[in-house]
Amino acid sequence: MIGASFPDELTFFLAATICVIGALGVVLTKHPVRAALSLVMTLFGVAVLFVEQQADFLAAVQVIVYAGAIVVLFLFVIMLLGVDKVEAMAKEPLVGQRIAALLAGLAVLVLIGVFGWGHWYSGSMSVVGSTSSGSAGIRALAEVTFTTYLLPFEVTSILLIIAVMGAVVLVRRGGGGGPGAIDKASLSGEELEHEEAQ
Amino acid sequence: MTVSVSWYLILGAILFTIGVVGLLVRRNVLIMLMCIELMLNASNLTFVSFARQHQDVGGQADVFFVLVVAAAEVVVGLAIIVSIFRKRLGATADDLSSMKG
Numbered sequence: 001m002i003g004a005s006f007p008d009e010l011t012f013f014l015a016a017t018i019c020v021i022g023a024l025g026v027v028l029t030k031h032p033v034r035a036a037l038s039l040v041m042t043l044f045g046v047a048v049l050f051v052e053q054q055a056d057f058l059a060a061v062q063v064i065v066y067a068g069a070i071v072v073l074f075l076f077v078i079m080l081l082g083v084d085k086v087e088a089m090a091k092e093p094l095v096g097q098r099i100a101a102l103l104a105g106l107a108v109l110v111l112i113g114v115f116g117w118g119h120w121y122s123g124s125m126s127v128v129g130s131t132s133s134g135s136a137g138i139r140a141l142a143e144v145t146f147t148t149y150l151l152p153f154e155v156t157s158i159l160l161i162i163a164v165m166g167a168v169v170l171v172r173r174g175g176g177g178g179p180g181a182i183d184k185a186s187l188s189g190e191e192l193e194h195e196e197a198q
Numbered sequence: 199m200t201v202s203v204s205w206y207l208i209l210g211a212i213l214f215t216i217g218v219v220g221l222l223v224r225r226n227v228l229i230m231l232m233c234i235e236l237m238l239n240a241s242n243l244t245f246v247s248f249a250r251q252h253q254d255v256g257g258q259a260d261v262f263f264v265l266v267v268a269a270a271e272v273v274v275g276l277a278i279i280v281s282i283f284r285k286r287l288g289a290t291a292d293d294l295s296s297m298k299g
Binding site: 008009012016019020024026027035036039042046052054057058062069073074077078081093098104105106108109112116123125127128130140141144145148149152156160163164166167170171 | 201231254
């Protein structure tokens with residue numbers, strides 16, 4: 001149909017269907033836990049499409065980091081806050097918001113289409129290094145990450161440390177005017193006043 | 199011979215659009231974060247497709263970095279949500295109106 005072998009076509013369309021159903025599930029379900037599980041569905045679909053395009057390592061990382069860590073974090077916070085109640089979707093607090101959102105989404109789709117219409121891609125081939133399948137592909141990715149992209153890689157580690165420290169500072173209950181109290185003040189003055197009243 | 203790259207790009211555009219619409223429509227802050235994840239995934243898929251099209255492993259390295267940034271974003275975003283909603287009951291963006299003039 002589109003110049004590919006039948007198993008590849010079948011895999012692509014199956015995974016694409018799973019992705020789209022999962023994405024629609026995230027947007028349309030009322031229950032946050034169901035939305036998180038729909039997100040897992042989409043992530044698995046994308047991982048399948050990564051394998052289909054010889055990005056084996058990224059598929060593994062996708063499943064481990066996204067489905068294994070990030071979605072679990074989402075579920076953990078949903079349970080921790082006890083916000084796993086159904087959102088009232090029937091009433092629309094902001095009049096015309098959904099119509100406007102759909103129009104904006106359509107505009108985004110049209111824009112992407114217009115940009116992609118003339119040339120799906122341009123530029124020169126294999127600038128950084130060429131891809132290959134299997135373990136050779138992982139080797140190529142590792143070589144690029146640790147040579148060409150060594151500085152961004154190191155900056156990434158700094159970013160992760162900052163994120164973890166920021167999360168700890170934000171979430172801890174500020175005892176006795178430490179940095180936690182300052183953060184609370186910057187977050188919400190109302191909250192601090194409430195605390196002082198107690 | 200796998201499916202041609204343009205199909206993957208169309209799928210990426212569709213996923214990104216669903217993420218945009220979800221981010222604009224939903225009022226639960228957690229689900230808005232999930233929609234951001236959806237958009238990041240769509241861009242990741244596009245990166246990998248272009249990496250295959252160009253036979254250039256740089257696109258796959260970019261996905262790696264997007265993944266790390268997404269993880270950091272989720273950690274900080276969820277921490278902010280937890281610290282805000284400890285004192286409040288609701289979990290929608292409408293409840294965050296304390297700075298309303």
